[in-house]
Amino acid sequence: MNKETLQQVHNRVKPYIHSTPILTSYLINEIVGASVYFKCENFQKMGAFKMRGATNALLSLSDEQKEKGVVTHSSGNFAQAIALAAKQLGVKTYIVMPENAPQSKKDAVEAYEGNIIVCESTAIAREQIAEKIRKEKKATFIHPSNDLEVIFGQGTAAIELLEEEPNLDYIVTPVGGGGLIAGTCLAAKYFSENCKVIGGEPMNADDAYRSLKSGKIEYNDTVNTIADGLRTFLGDQNFPIIKEHVERIIRVEEDEIIHAMKLIWERMKIIIEPSSAVAFAALLKEKDTFTTKKVGVIISGGNVDLVNLPFAR
């Protein structure tokens, strides 16, 4: 792993992804007391950064692997990402989705001609069905977050952010399965002088926070959080990177996530999903860390079920 590897990844995924805009807001800078640069992956193809990792994973396959197809499991954005990346690259897909996945995400996967296999809503059920398909179809399994090619791909968002803003003091990302933050760590290591990476995580699914404390991968007994993209846990590929490079993880409550989300919708007029709001909520929660600093925030995605929003009176 070195800078050239990551640069090559960026070069090869570029034609298939959007180089998303970086937005700033005077009002939000006032509120945080820092200069905040939002890398808007909600404007990415299919609406989330996952497009980057999925594309890179498919581009790393041999022709034979592409023909036999790929299998993955995801409740949402990674399913859409694999479906669209596979459509762009002509790869067959088997996408295992839990029966309780949001309808809007299932619809989107189908719009991208992804081949959905519905399963029960447990981590074990997903993995078992994916494994069965892998064996039967000789398909290549691509994990949504615990796969080095996926991690490298996710890191390209931070590369673009650092290309435009090379002097960032921090990049803050949400932490779910760990792919985005691990990729961001590698980008910060090789494409900045001294940019630190901090994670935001829901208090109600704080497995990564506890994993950094205990030094081994921890799990969540329950995942009662609106940040549906962050209910997963770390893996053996991304945890070593996270353990070595992540400065720390800031945990936020559900009301803090909703407040942060509403603030961005209202002030910036952009649609971000609750998982993205977790990173910004971390800034709001620990302003002292960020005062007067230059802070990049990765807005991970904008796929929200508009008929089921958390903004109650």
Place this chain on the structure above:
Amino acid sequence: MNKETLQQVHNRVKPYIHSTPILTSYLINEIVGASVYFKCENFQKMGAFKMRGATNALLSLSDEQKEKGVVTHSSGNFAQAIALAAKQLGVKTYIVMPENAPQSKKDAVEAYEGNIIVCESTAIAREQIAEKIRKEKKATFIHPSNDLEVIFGQGTAAIELLEEEPNLDYIVTPVGGGGLIAGTCLAAKYFSENCKVIGGEPMNADDAYRSLKSGKIEYNDTVNTIADGLRTFLGDQNFPIIKEHVERIIRVEEDEIIHAMKLIWERMKIIIEPSSAVAFAALLKEKDTFTTKKVGVIISGGNVDLVNLPFAR
């Protein structure tokens, strides 16, 4: 009135406004069958194009007028625009708002230190109270749409659009009080070769459509539309411009407005208000007019009450 006048207006408002981005969407171009350029005034300061006209109107005042202050009436965006423009330029304000104005808009006016006077929710009540204040305080009345300086200011959005996309065949704007579309007509006349201007209007508040038919200013008996910015009517300053230059007005139903709004939220991940969706709904309604054309759409604003959205299951 000539090109130089408009250019001077643009030059003098520029330091006080955002030069908003122009966004495109592959998916939306596919749906419409045209190349659509969205001029995103939802990203304008205070969240709407009204900032342009309000700023220009205040910049045209004498020092004495600035000191005595300005009075206006508005249920929403123009109230915010005058408040913020006046704050930037150090002008005293008297802002008459109907008691049923959305709370989010009243809060925003107060956040910009605007001086609100609440009145009954009728057009007559608004005007009477504004007139009373004008006399008592010797303040200058600024109409939200029927004022030439306001109209010229609103036209600067289309100037910026045509600077970036000089070969537009059409610009489509929503039609409320007529300030935006009149200003857009002047911009199209002086800053393009042959760009036509089309209006979008709610069927349930189609006064401008009927005014163009009858040749005189018509009014609405009822204004039962979600597009709360478009419930007003034309005036003697903007109607002559509209009558001379507007190609035609396309009327859209309430469900078409909501569908258009949802499409932009979901596909483009930006927050637009129902009034803005009316212009895009007009494109969707009469696709034949726009097929293969280059079409600019002015996204007039993004100020939405997030706790009261129209996206029902």
